[in-house]
Amino acid sequence: MYLKKKIALSVLLVATLSGCAMPGSHLSLDGKQASTESNEHAIEQLVNVHALTPANISTFTPDAYTAQANPALDSIIARYEYRVGPGDILNVTIWDHPELTIPAGSYRSSSESGNWVHADGTIFYPYIGTVHVQGKTAMEIRDDISKRLARFIEQPQVDVNIAAFRSQKSYITGEVSKPGQQAITNIPLTLLDAINKAGGLSENADWRNVSLTRNGEAQAISLYALMQRGDLTQNRLLQAGDIVHVPSNDAQKVFVMGEVNDPQLLKMDRTGMSLTEALSSVGGINELEADATGVFVIRGVPARDRLAATETTSDANAEQAPQKIADIYQLDIKDASALVLGTEFALQPYDVVYVTAAPITRWNRVIRQLLPTITGFNELTEGVLRVRNWP
Numbered sequence: 477m478y479l480k481k482k483i484a485l486s487v488l489l490v491a492t493l494s495g496c497a498m499p500g501s502h503l504s505l506d507g508k509q510a511s512t513e514s515n516e517h518a519i520e521q522l523v524n525v526h527a528l529t530p531a532n533i534s535t536f537t538p539d540a541y542t543a544q545a546n547p548a549l550d551s552i553i554a555r556y557e558y559r560v561g562p563g564d565i566l567n568v569t570i571w572d573h574p575e576l577t578i579p580a581g582s583y584r585s586s587s588e589s590g591n592w593v594h595a596d597g598t599i600f601y602p603y604i605g606t607v608h609v610q611g612k613t614a615m616e617i618r619d620d621i622s623k624r625l626a627r628f629i630e631q632p633q634v635d636v637n638i639a640a641f642r643s644q645k646s647y648i649t650g651e652v653s654k655p656g657q658q659a660i661t662n663i664p665l666t667l668l669d670a671i672n673k674a675g676g677l678s679e680n681a682d683w684r685n686v687s688l689t690r691n692g693e694a695q696a697i698s699l700y701a702l703m704q705r706g707d708l709t710q711n712r713l714l715q716a717g718d719i720v721h722v723p724s725n726d727a728q729k730v731f732v733m734g735e736v737n738d739p740q741l742l743k744m745d746r747t748g749m750s751l752t753e754a755l756s757s758v759g760g761i762n763e764l765e766a767d768a769t770g771v772f773v774i775r776g777v778p779a780r781d782r783l784a785a786t787e788t789t790s791d792a793n794a795e796q797a798p799q800k801i802a803d804i805y806q807l808d809i810k811d812a813s814a815l816v817l818g819t820e821f822a823l824q825p826y827d828v829v830y831v832t833a834a835p836i837t838r839w840n841r842v843i844r845q846l847l848p849t850i851t852g853f854n855e856l857t858e859g860v861l862r863v864r865n866w867p
Contacts, residue, residue, distance in 0.1 A: 513592035543706030558662040561643025565590040571633035644716035651681035735766035770832030788816035
């Protein structure tokens with residue numbers, strides 16, 4: 477009889493609570509217009525899982541940069557010659573003919589007394605008139621003036637030099653001490669030289685993902701490889717109009733979540749971060765609740781890569797093999813010596829390090845969720861029965 481009363485009371489309690497206003501926010505989909513689109517594949521079909529073992533850890537390790545020379549750049553620099561452009565100022569000297577040479581004097585600099593290259597790429601010189609100089613080297617301009625002056629002067633001795641370089645510039649932007657423009661001169665300007673002239677990198681510079689934009693096309697350059705590892709193949713000879721951008725390291729972040737002692741967002745420094753470093757930065761795994769076999773790194777596949785893969789896959793194959801959205805790397809540290817493998821696994825920006833809970837931990841959490849409800853229900857039903865049986 478007591479059991480029947482308790483069951484009847486529980487039904488009445490549920491019906492009563494369903495009509496009451498519950499505290500807190502809630503989102504119900506009832507009555508709302510839901511999208512008819514559905515995922516054709518479950519989330520578990522869209523990821524690849526890779527176990528990190530001593531046998532395969534090297535396949536997931538990026539190629540290490542090594543110190544090496546750059547003979548191609550050396551050859552370009554050896555042949556380098558500056559070519560004049562509008563805005564440059566030339567100094568033309570005719571030896572033994574001071575009347576044709578405007579002296580700089582003690583109050584006039586070479587740039588003030590020189591020949592300004594006009595917007596049409598020409599200068600004016602006595603006797604020979606207009607001289608086209610744009611796109612020519614100093615030697616080519618000297619030969620041209622010498623040949624034309626030979627009609628008026630016997631064996632003219634001509635010297636041409638550039639007093640001011642103003643026509644060609646490159647630009648250094650982003651996380652450097654002194655961003656701005658840098659002139660292209662008769663001294664070859666390399667990427668490394670430009671960074672040094674800009675005062676070096678700032679504290680927040682992402683030196684692994686520097687971009688060099690030339691004629692609208694960007695190429696990625698690693699200053700880490702160039703400046704830290706001595707890989708001179710990363711160096712470039714800058715040209716007029718080049719834009720070197722050093723981005724901020726704001727995007728250099730990883731997320732450590734799950735059963736660790738201090739879940740948080742970590743910011744990678746210039747040297748990068750390994751899986752073991754990330755775990756150490758959050759105090760390690762929670763030894764009482766974590767499943768040591770389930771240390772995962774979740775790495776998303778960029779949308780542009782998924783799109784490129786879709787375009788290269790036939791429609792029929794695309795239906796059979798869905799495009800993966802992430803790669804998951806699993807490290808088993810049940811034996812703590814496996815953490816040495818984590819030191820060789822380099823994290824990438826926006827990686828998610830997730831440590832799963834042990835099965836007993838998940839079970840205990842379910843019980844903890846049920847206990848307040850069971851206890852409260854028992855106390856409520858017992859109180860009602862005591863009131864009814866009071867006489």
